[in-house]
Amino acid sequence: MFLQGYLPSIMEGTILTLQVAVSALLVSVVLGLIGAMFKMSPSKPLAWLAEVYSTVVRGVPDLVWMLLLFFGVQMLINELFAQMGWEAPEINSFFAGVMTIGFIFGAYMTETFRGAIMAVPKGQMEAGLAYGMSPLRVFLRITFPQMVRFALPSFSNNWLVLVKSTALVSVIGLNDVMYRADTAKSITQEPFTVYAVVGGIFLAITSVSDLALKRLEKRYSTGVRETEL
């Protein structure tokens, strides 16, 4: 039997990996939008905060962030609860993984969205405001639909890097595809086959994403003339 019947287990792990990746993407998009708005806001402290966030996060490896946040936050919670005299809860590792990866990629998304917002002509936003729209409505109706086109290439790249970073979450105890592979490797004694299958799974995810995002890019560029050499 192929991999002594461990393939279903690896596939289950893949689903968890995908869940982590997609949830982390949502977190990172929210953080990225907030970061981009802070960075472009007239308020100096907010702009500075966003600058520190995007610079410091991007200057430190993902793995170090995961270890620092996962073990660090758990210890803070332990100490806090100990002071109150309560029993500390264990952080859910799925939640921890999603938040950590979301936090890291929020920094990359900040740069992506900032560039994209700046690419939309300012007169568009001014016109919206002049029509009496609220700033939120201007963002949702005017800025956002137009910035998508500029954000997509870098967004796609961030997503592909994020998916590959998800391979690290087994370090903080998630039962993901890498964790399942580790078990399968020890029992089947076929480490090459196991990791080749895992590699194939990741390649399939990145290939499908790449195709889908290319289509989306085309869609959002409707009506934009391409320059031909």
Place this chain on the structure above:
Amino acid sequence: MIDVNLIIERFPAFLGGTDGAPILSTSDGLQLTLELLGLSLVFGLLLAVPMALMLVSRNKWVARPVWLYTYVFRGTPLLVQLFIIYYGLSQFDWVRDSWAWEYLREAYVCAILAFTLNTAAYTTEILAGQIRNTHYGEIEAAKAMGMSKWLMMRRIVIPSALRRALPAYSNEVVMMMQSTSIAGLVTLADLTGVARRVFSDTYMPFEPFLTVAGIYLVMTFALVWLFKRAEQRWLAYLAPRKH
């Protein structure tokens, strides 16, 4: 809350010092991280230049294999590549019986191999992109001077593409520097590996991980600064006019 004494006490461990022994008495920590980075970048670049030339070739039997190589290595996580080399190769008896096994069973060699193959894939794509971007005038001029194809590649296309690749390559180098942090997952004592060791000794998370985070941040800034200088030197002709 943060034990500064612990940081001071354990700091030498990140620079290769052990209990009682002075710093740099072992290659653990910073030195190992820099070795892994430096060697894989050098080997990776040496592989990437010929592969980039193959990738832009009009002969598809030459271009396709390189395309497949960069596609696979850029589409899978570096951690999986490292594990395939470190754990995976032992599955084959012919690998274990060969002369290379003496090296391939070393985590150090496996890490350098995995990092080299990975960075070579990204660098190949960066270089190939810049080779394709070469201005047609430069190529026409080279042909008009009667240069052979290889002389033109050597004197015109490759030097110019390498220069123009600098900004994208600097990103790749910073990413690679950060990626070396996974070396600890195959038993190596690089910066992150040392931090995890200190963490499991003391069960204090902030001190070791904040220390390495700081070291990586400084290294990121240093690399960015170095590449800025390199761009000022080798890309000055593309900079906007100052006066």
